[in-house]
Amino acid sequence: MTLQIGTWLSRRKWILIAIGVPVLVAAWWAFRPEKLWINQTVDEPAPFASASTPQPLYTGRLEGKAHQTSGRATIYKSSDGKEYLRLTDFTTSNGPDVHVLLARGDDPGLQQEIVKGSLDSVELGSLKGNQGDQNYDLPAGTDLAKYSAVVIYCERFHAIFGTAKLESF
């Protein structure tokens, strides 16, 4: 009698195992839950990371504020270690006394079209042209983690023509 119950129980156990194990394996295969905490890190080199070509460090799209402005702003590091800003596909409106600045990314002044007071900024020079590709040297030691916004700025009227938020390349 007890023997019979025992075999019945063990048969049910075997059926449970026979069904349960494949289901668990299938579920594991489908969801691979261990990947939630196992990372797979890779580190391939850039396609043409030769020392002689300037490497982009940061880039961002220019957006218009007081005047329509568009294009891309990219910070490059050249082979001799110097950093420079390059504007490409660039268009803004022409104006008086327009400068290129780097400003603090979190500066509330950047939300306005006309800056009241002054911007904490790094001067890169007068805007060379209101259209076209152009480069501006960065002063040595510019902290790009802090000054992470490019500003096309009319000094005379404190007007922000456009800004670009730089993000690491």
Place this chain on the structure above:
Amino acid sequence: MIRKIKTTIPLAALAFTLGLGPALNAQDGKAKILETGDFHGKVHSTSGRATIYREKDGQLLLRLTNFKTSNGPDVHVILIAAKDAADDANFLKSSTQRVELGSLKGNEGDQNYTIPKGTDLSKFQTVSIYCERFNANFGAAPLEKF
């Protein structure tokens, strides 16, 4: 006879420059960055940058940098024929055209993928980190001209 030669030489020179010109230009064409974009993804937080390079030989290459996504089963890198994939559109429509670039090499770190020859980048404008098994879009990077 002499006149014939006289005309043949400039013609030959012209043909030479016309024929060789583009070839030389292609050779000259330096490796170049064509497009770039930032990843966004909420469901499986995905971040980093996707950049498309054109190598000297014309080969297109996708490179992911500062890249991070969640690890998962059967994750692929694809280009989709869309301007972007919304954060809440976690699943791709079956009608969305795609170009397969290969299995995701790692869920963290810098990595390169070869783009098949003849891929029309003006059509395939978004990179998607895509879980084939569950048709889930982990994250997307809309590409913009560099």
